[in-house]
Amino acid sequence: SAVISQKPSRDICQRGTSLTIQCQVDSQVTMMFWYRQQPGQSLTLIATANQGSEATYESGFVIDKFPISRPNLTFSTLTVSNMSPEDSSIYLCSVGEVRAGETQYFGPGTRLLVL
Amino acid sequence: GDSVTQMEGPVTLSEEAFLTINCTYTATGYPSLFWYVQYPGEGLQLLLKATKADDKGSNKGFEATYRKETTSFHLEKGSVQVSDSAVYFCALSFTDFQKLVFGTGTRLLVSP
Numbered sequence: 001s002a003v004i005s006q007k008p009s010r011d012i013c014q015r016g017t018s019l020t021i022q023c024q025v026d027s028q029v030t031m032m033f034w035y036r037q038q039p040g041q042s043l044t045l046i047a048t049a050n051q052g053s054e055a056t057y058e059s060g061f062v063i064d065k066f067p068i069s070r071p072n073l074t075f076s077t078l079t080v081s082n083m084s085p086e087d088s089s090i091y092l093c094s095v096g097e098v099r100a101g102e103t104q105y106f107g108p109g110t111r112l113l114v115l
Numbered sequence: 116g117d118s119v120t121q122m123e124g125p126v127t128l129s130e131e132a133f134l135t136i137n138c139t140y141t142a143t144g145y146p147s148l149f150w151y152v153q154y155p156g157e158g159l160q161l162l163l164k165a166t167k168a169d170d171k172g173s174n175k176g177f178e179a180t181y182r183k184e185t186t187s188f189h190l191e192k193g194s195v196q197v198s199d200s201a202v203y204f205c206a207l208s209f210t211d212f213q214k215l216v217f218g219t220g221t222r223l224l225v226s227p
Contacts, residue, residue: 001161033214042204043159045214058214092158094215103149104208104215108158 002027002095004107012113013083020079021110023093028073031096033104034066038089046091049076083114117142119205121218128195128225136190136221138179138205146207148172148181148188149215153202162190162203195225 003026013019023032032049047055047068055068070076080087090111094104122137140148150162150172163172168183177192188205205218 035215042217042219043215044217048214094159103147103161103164105161106151106159 001105002029002097004093004095004105006093006107006110008110009108010111010113012115015084015114017083018079018081019083019112020077021091021093023076023078023107025074025095027097029095029097030073031104032070032076033094033096034068034076034078035092035094035106036089037092037109043092046078049078049093080112083112085114088112088114117146117207117216119207119216119218121203121205121221124202124220124222126221126223128223130197130225130227131194132225134190134192134195134199134223136203136205136223138188138190138218140186140188140205140207142186142207142209144209145183146209148179149206149208150177150179150188150190151204151206151217153204153220155201159204195223197225197227199223200225 005024007022034046035043037043045058046061047057049068049070051070067079090109092109094106096104118141120139147166149164151159152162163174165172165181171180179190202220202222204220206215208215
């Protein structure tokens with residue numbers, strides 16, 4: 001499976017600021033996704049990052065709050081904008097490889113605390 | 116909509132005990148089913164998967180069988196170790212990379 005890295009691994013931010021999280025994969029992958037895991041909760045899909053076009057957002061998530069870029073098949077960024085304490089979560093990127101069918105593999109996550 | 120239901124945790128066991136974590140799903144059609152594990156302070160790792168009815172996924176001594184008739188995918192291990200302490204997530208997805216739908220997770224605590 002692909003090796004996935006995320007930066008930063010953790011951060012503490014002030015409310016009202018923005019943070020950009022990077023996801024890097026060591027090989028070209030078809031699909032990239034961004035998930036949020038709120039404290040003590042399960043994972044919720046934020047959006048599918050589409051290479052060369054706008055991301056596809058799930059219900060309850062909007063581009064102004066979570067802008068996403070995917071300039072190529074190995075890299076994506078998620079920005080958490082105008083943060084509030086409710087944005088404190090683990091943010092994970094995942095990738096899907098055609099040869100692995102519909103299996104998704106996850107990065108190590110970015111732990112975000114907003115004060 | 117599609118959903119996954121897992122047993123509430125935490126599940127507390129002694130080392131070498133038998134483990135079952137129940138997972139049932141609701142879906143239109145026949146999804147693929149997955150178990151992911153999250154060790155403390157880490158991201159999610161794929162533990163095992165099954166893509167069609169009666170398939171058995173297995174890895175690291177863990178097993179789960181895709182039961183279409185009961186819409187279940189229960190996770191089992193014959194003898195747990197302290198190192199198995201983690202949160203286990205059951206999930207489903209369909210082909211063409213539709214999103215993963217996760218259960219709420221079940222925390223497993225194994226004591227020596």
